[in-house]
Amino acid sequence: MAPTVLLADIGGTTTRVARAGADGTPFDTRLEANDSYGSLEELLRTYLASLSGEAPCCAALAVAGPIDGDVVRLTNRDWRFSVQQLAGDLGLRRLEVLNDFAAFAHGLPLLTRDDLMEVGTGRAVAGAPMLLCGPGTGLGTALILPRDGGCEVIASEAGHMRLGAVTTDEARIVAHLVRDLGPVCVEHVLSGPGLVRLHRILSGEQLSSHAIIKAALNGQMQEKESCLVFLRILGRVLGDLALAFDAKGGVYVGGGIGRAMAHLFADSPFRAAFEEHPPYHDRLSLVPIHVVTHATPGLVGIGEIGRRLLREV
Template sequence: MPPTILLADIGGTTTRIARAGLDGAAFDVRVEPNDGYGSLEEMFGAYLGSLSGERPRAGVLAIAGPVDGDDVRMTNRAWSFRRPALASALGLDALAVLNDFAALAHGVRSLGRSDLIQVGVGHAKEGAPILVCGPGTGLGTATLIPHPEKKSYEVLPGEGGHVRLGAVTADEARIVAHLVRELGPVSVEHVLSGPGLVRLHRILSGETATSHAIIQSALGGHARELESCHVFLRLLGRITGDYCLLVRALGGVFIAGGVGAAMAPLFAASPFRKAFEEHPPYHEHLASITVQVVVHPTPGLVGAAAVGRRLLAAL
């Protein structure tokens, strides 16, 4: 059997694991609930122990948290590890670890039409920065920076979910004030995430439900849940517009993350696009930018595989 690489997209709630060869096509894909394991070593050990044939020689892990060296700690889960020790424990000759949205950014340009849903009008300017952001257990961000002379892009990871959340309308001010009393300083992902949607819906309706239940009820046309999702998407649109202005993302915007994908059918009729564009005096600038929601089931693995092909070829 040709050499393979271990791929994983490790979120705060679930982990997607797979193998791939030099062609980058993922196989043996599994989705594991993180609560079922005490550590990453335990999770990967169970996965590798169930495989037949030669074990992977290298690995690429996309993880929900900052990656600044060999000591890695997740943001929304109490898991940490040292990269060399984990590579040794899994029997890997090489192991690359990168932020989950950095991995997404490596893969978005290879996604097909069926993997994306466009929101509003706009176009992508070739050779311009591309923004990748979106809500899941937290809110992730990354930017693709073009290198025209190399005809390639460099991925710049970000931590945009942890910038402070402000308000521009009376109802947003009420939401932020409520959250300040509850949490203290309020960051963007305190609202724009799965747990954030739960908080937002509780503030707006007085009801408590899971993010999945809220989205499913909104998709079914239930008024209170639909209102909560529309407020969520309005805030997401405004914040995404803010991020676009910071990097002049004329190459387009990809909204990723599990919550973003689940809400994909709600974007068109929501205030998202209006809030995205409503940044005077740059309305026309933002109106020209294409925004697409990623609905591919494992986009993080696509990006991890792109990195993995180069890693495997170098062994």
């Protein structure tokens, strides 16, 4: 049997786990709730025990947190592990670990037109930097720098930048969050938990992010208003980042919350807020923006890393 690689896209709330062969295409894919496991090792052991045939010889993991050395900690979950020890415990010859949005970025070139939804218009500048950003359990970000024959991916923790206010309603939101949380960062609003906080401040209701988005898509006005404010803030923050990195190659919005809200973008203030950065409105109006609608783009990206890994072992 041909060797396989274990793949996992490990978020704060859920983990998508699969394996792949020499082409890097995920199969035997499962979606696991992290709350069902005490550790990442337990989750991966349970998955491996369910497989038939020869166990994967190596693994590639995408982790929602910074990768600074052998010990990896998730940002929005109390999980940590040693890369070297995990490889030994699982009997792997090689184990590669990437930030989740860095892994996602490696998969962008593999997505098709059907996996993307354009927001507004624009024209990418060939060879220019591209920005990937997406709200999920937190706010993931990565920068893609095209290079001859490929690209360089730079992971980022831009979701932890401080959040400021531009309008009076945003000032009210930030004031509430400062009272509740102390110093406010971007992902305190631009994430699934952030949408819950935002809706509670605006409406007084406590609903899950899924319920808020579902109601907004069904035309419920209060929930829709919360989503529109969310998208306005997201547009402004992405405009900030696009200017910071001169992302004339395009901006891509990923993450589970971004994908769930895909059909709200067109009639929202998102694009206007993205462009409203005087004196650079015209500059930003030329930047193309796409929402990534593929269900498992993180696995596509980490599958590409796994494909390369299999060639080396």
